[in-house]
Amino acid sequence: xxxxxxxxxxxxxxxxxxxxxxxxxxxxxxxxxxxxxxxxxxxxxxxxxxxxxxxxxxxxxxxxxxxxxxxxxxxxxxxxxxxxxxxxxxxxxxxxxxxxxxxxxxxxxxxxxxxxxxxxxxxxxxxxxxxxxxxxxxxxxxxxxxxxxxxxxxxxxxxxxxxxxxxxxxxxxxxxxxxxxxxxxxxxxxxxxxxxxxxxxxxxxxxxxxxxxxxxxxxxxxxxxxxxxxxxxxxxxxxxxxxxxxxxxxxxxxxxxxxxxxxxxxxxxxxxxxxxxxxxxxxxxxxxxxxxxxxxxxxxxxxxxxxxxxxxxxxxxxxxxxxxxxxxxxxxxxxxxxxxxxxxxxxxxxxxxxxxxxxxxxxxxxxxxxxxxxxxxxxxxxxxxxxxxxxxxxxxxxxxxxxxxxxxxxxxxxxxxxxxxxxxxxxxxxxxxxxxxxxxxxxxxxxxxxxxxxxxxxxxxxxxxxxxxxxxxxxxxxxxxxxxxxxxxxxxxxxxxxxxxxxxxxxxxxxxxxxxxxxxxxxxxxxxxxxxxxxxxxxxxxxxxxxxxxxxxxxxxxxxxxxxxxxxxxxxxxxxxxxxxxxxxxxxxxxxxxxxxxxxxxxxxxxxxxxxxxxxxxxxxxxxxxxxxxxxxxxxxxxxxxxxxxxxxxxxxxxxxxxxxxxxxxxxxxxxxxxxxxxxxxxxxxxxxxxxxxxxxxxxxxxxxxxxxxxxxxxxxxxxxxxxxxxxx
Ligand code: ADP
Ligand code: MG
Numbered sequence: 001x002x003x004x005x006x007x008x009x010x011x012x013x014x015x016x017x018x019x020x021x022x023x024x025x026x027x028x029x030x031x032x033x034x035x036x037x038x039x040x041x042x043x044x045x046x047x048x049x050x051x052x053x054x055x056x057x058x059x060x061x062x063x064x065x066x067x068x069x070x071x072x073x074x075x076x077x078x079x080x081x082x083x084x085x086x087x088x089x090x091x092x093x094x095x096x097x098x099x100x101x102x103x104x105x106x107x108x109x110x111x112x113x114x115x116x117x118x119x120x121x122x123x124x125x126x127x128x129x130x131x132x133x134x135x136x137x138x139x140x141x142x143x144x145x146x147x148x149x150x151x152x153x154x155x156x157x158x159x160x161x162x163x164x165x166x167x168x169x170x171x172x173x174x175x176x177x178x179x180x181x182x183x184x185x186x187x188x189x190x191x192x193x194x195x196x197x198x199x200x201x202x203x204x205x206x207x208x209x210x211x212x213x214x215x216x217x218x219x220x221x222x223x224x225x226x227x228x229x230x231x232x233x234x235x236x237x238x239x240x241x242x243x244x245x246x247x248x249x250x251x252x253x254x255x256x257x258x259x260x261x262x263x264x265x266x267x268x269x270x271x272x273x274x275x276x277x278x279x280x281x282x283x284x285x286x287x288x289x290x291x292x293x294x295x296x297x298x299x300x301x302x303x304x305x306x307x308x309x310x311x312x313x314x315x316x317x318x319x320x321x322x323x324x325x326x327x328x329x330x331x332x333x334x335x336x337x338x339x340x341x342x343x344x345x346x347x348x349x350x351x352x353x354x355x356x357x358x359x360x361x362x363x364x365x366x367x368x369x370x371x372x373x374x375x376x377x378x379x380x381x382x383x384x385x386x387x388x389x390x391x392x393x394x395x396x397x398x399x400x401x402x403x404x405x406x407x408x409x410x411x412x413x414x415x416x417x418x419x420x421x422x423x424x425x426x427x428x429x430x431x432x433x434x435x436x437x438x439x440x441x442x443x444x445x446x447x448x449x450x451x452x453x454x455x456x457x458x459x460x461x462x463x464x465x466x467x468x469x470x471x472x473x474x475x476x477x478x479x480x481x482x483x484x485x486x487x488x489x490x491x492x493x494x495x496x497x498x499x500x501x502x503x504x505x506x507x508x509x510x511x512x513x514x515x516x517x518x519x520x521x522x523x524x525x526x527x528x529x530x531x532x533x534x535x536x537x538x539x540x541x542x543x544x545x546x547x548x549x550x551x552x553x554x555x556x557x558x559x560x561x562x563x564x565x566x567x568x569x570x571x572x573x574x575x576x577x578x579x580x581x582x583x584x585x586x587x588x589x590x591x592x593x594x595x596x597x598x599x600x601x602x603x604x605x606x607x608x609x610x611x612x613x614x615x616x617x618x619x620x621x622x623x624x625x626x627x628x629x630x631x632x633x634x635x636x637x638x639x640x641x642x643x644x645x646x647x648x649x650x651x652x653x654x655x656x657x658x659x660x661x662x663x664x665x666x667x668x669x670x671x672x673x674x675x676x677x678x679x680x681x682x683x684x685x686x687x688x689x690x691x692x693x694x695x696x697x698x699x700x701x702x703x704x705x706x707x708x709x710x711x712x713x714x715x716x717x718x719x720x721x722x723x724x725x726x727x728x729x
Contacts, residue, residue, distance in 0.1 A: 068120030136587030213298030338398030339478035
């Protein structure tokens, strides 16, 4: 039989370009046409219902049954007019992806007839069977009911003829089973906390929105080659593969000309995204071959999170039309860059002030410095929690390697801001502000955006970097939901802002002047949170040592990192602010452990199966070719010549035998370790056993398989090679 690898390669060579059908008109003509956005609501809703929904979106508050019925009726006619036949509550279970259960609008009525129905009840609440979603043991299967409840702040949309209604997902007993519930709570919390701080400086602020602009990195691979790699299909990454002679060393891919085939795909998914109101704007080649990035204009965080989830779905669907497969895994290939999802994060007031953008006046600059210092302080207090929020089996492999931030948390603010903070620390004495600090706030801080945006003072290696008017959180994994890290980040900053206010207010009641009170607390925080600031190269060995001496943790192992979710400190933080209860946190921790264990278990099986069923038989086949060759040589050559000329041949036979021997041994040992791990009942010990005892075999086995790839005849090798996967036609 001809090998699957060559069949797949032939398919890719014969690919004809897939053309994109461009919609009529400009992008602004079809932008958002598949969402029940403000415009659609105005067109379809009665005036009173429209006002009520808008108020609920802007200020929160409930929507009563009567209004819900009106919204449902309007949604139904809008959606049916756009070709929708079904509706679904769309939610974010703890799997990290999205879930939907479709119901048809159609309902039979008497007389062998049917009508389309959709009531307020069906809009507001649904009861999907929750028993198959991860819950960390919150529900037993016999009480499997879960509720989904409408989130009016994220507009309903139509995806593949189904009206999707963004919802939260909670258990019958009220516990959150999803990522949206705690996120919305954390966003409300930081809104209130930040407004209180803004009031010190600007009485007009009464709402603070979190803004999020994510940058999504991904790899593309030809679908035929993808299906010839069982490891890609089952784990999302290549568990073997020798480096390609050329990969990213020439840096010729980054920002290079986008290949035509890829450009067609990008145009196609951008059209879909725009129809769904996802404001994608930037596209470019990334550093590694076949790696790309897509970034939208930032939006309110809850909406941005939904849009990212939706975009990951669209990427996959549209790619298939182009015979491409999107790899969202954090490390699909060894020894070249992995993929992340940079979360650009800031705070925006109802008066249009970006709180992380230095202002033009002394007072707006002091407001900016106040937020900056509180963020650093929050990060210093809860760095481990932020670390836990991005820890996954996939991200473990990316962090700390090839242009990815290490698993040590630190923040970069640039030399200019560092000087300013140092000056505040030095020059504020007993809360008194010297004239040069005043001047500093007036004159020097306003220069920051220009300096930073100039790119002269950027640090690409920091996991949490100030970039002129926002922080860029770079440690988030490419396949992960932004929700986890956004919940943690907003929660810890909100908590810190509340503490700051308490401290400032204790000075104010003692008649200390407002500016002085603020400076006193800022000075204290600047000194206390110095440890978290690092301006140097985060990829360097020195930083790892330095971080250790500062007492900063470097945990690139998920089972250990996520323990932070259940420490007393974390539980207090979440319970104080009513984001999640201890029970919910423990449940999440258990669900993450299970997820980790299952992923490593699957990878381990794939490694074993491929090694034994795909690689070793081929190695033996080639070894036999060499052995027969040696025998034939012996027949035709005199003994002396044979001994001289067969030396390399014999060495090759020996080498192949050694590798086969080692692979078999390691796979055997790995299976034994897996069996031991499977017998462990407790989730934490089991995940740790997989991490410490099973996972290390992947590298050991891989080493020998990648050596074999270089020894065995290319014609026989069963798996598409790195050069074929990475440099597609
Ligand atoms: P990079 O240089 O890292 O590639 P850009 O400067 O192009 O990134 O911007 C990256 C992202 O930052 C974009 O998605 C953009 O929308 C987002 N962004 C810009 N301003 C803000 C803000 N105030 N809040 C949140 N995100 C923002
Ligand atoms: Mg970026």
